[in-house]
Amino acid sequence: MMSPARQVSVIGPDLAIFGQQITLVCKTALLIAGEVTGDIHGDDITVGETGKVTGSVSARNLTVHGAVNGQLRGETVALHNTARISGDIVQKNLIIAEGAQFDGRVRSARDASDWQPELNLDTHRNAAG
Numbered sequence: 001m002m003s004p005a006r007q008v009s010v011i012g013p014d015l016a017i018f019g020q021q022i023t024l025v026c027k028t029a030l031l032i033a034g035e036v037t038g039d040i041h042g043d044d045i046t047v048g049e050t051g052k053v054t055g056s057v058s059a060r061n062l063t064v065h066g067a068v069n070g071q072l073r074g075e076t077v078a079l080h081n082t083a084r085i086s087g088d089i090v091q092k093n094l095i096i097a098e099g100a101q102f103d104g105r106v107r108s109a110r111d112a113s114d115w116q117p118e119l120n121l122d123t124h125r126n127a128a129g
Helices: 121-128
Strands: 008-011 023-032 035-037 039-047 052-054 057-064 067-069 072-079 084-086 089-096 101-103 106-108
Touching (some): 039 052
Parallel strands (some): 057 072, 072 089, 084 101
16 A cells, blocks of 8 residues: 555545546556546556546556456556456566456566556657647
8 A cells, every 4th residue: 555655646536537548647656536537657556446447557556446447557466355357467566365356367577668657748748649
């Protein structure tokens, strides 16, 4: 779990983000307790029990308690007992708790480029056109 001394951005349970080709980038810690349709890149991402993501999630540390429909990429990916995942996982380290639901394939990362999040905002701006 994220350290309380660390800066944390929060997408609360009362917030939903929808749209076409949305990419969220968080250079510190991000807690998702609401709903996001789009791709997410961050250093330390937690999808809370009430969180729901439809899209890919890439993070150095990725912790899932809620639902994700899309690909997960991380150096460390941890699926807790309340996690519901529909999508593939690319990881260096994987933790799956008893009770977690997972429908997809798992592949070990060949190197850091397989899992590393893209935190450079200019890269995302240029890709968006």
